[in-house]
Amino acid sequence: MSKDRDRTVYRRDDGQWVNKRNDADKASSLHDTQAEANKAAAEMLHNQGGGERTTMGRHGTIVSKDTIAPGNDPCPPKDKEH
Numbered sequence: 001m002s003k004d005r006d007r008t009v010y011r012r013d014d015g016q017w018v019n020k021r022n023d024a025d026k027a028s029s030l031h032d033t034q035a036e037a038n039k040a041a042a043e044m045l046h047n048q049g050g051g052e053r054t055t056m057g058r059h060g061t062i063v064s065k066d067t068i069a070p071g072n073d074p075c076p077p078k079d080k081e082h
Contacts, residue, residue, distance in 0.1 A: 005048050007041040009034065010056035019044070042068050 004023040017037035031037040045068035055064040
């Protein structure tokens with residue numbers, strides 16, 4: 001799995017939620033809610049061949065990491081979130 005396709009969802013200081021590709025300088029999209037940003041990141045990852053989506057909480061800590069298909073996680077953990 002290519003790390004350059006991976007995406008991070010986080011909250012900006014102005015309250016907007018950002019969907020950003022990890023190797024990019026600018027956000028791919030801005031959203032009013034974390035759920036909207038997560039959905040957009042998942043759709044983009046799926047269209048690009050899969051990858052890892054990291055979701056940061058309001059205070060900058062990682063709250064979730066998901067492998068989006070058709071990405072291949074060589075050592076998948078047991079999913080305790082879903």
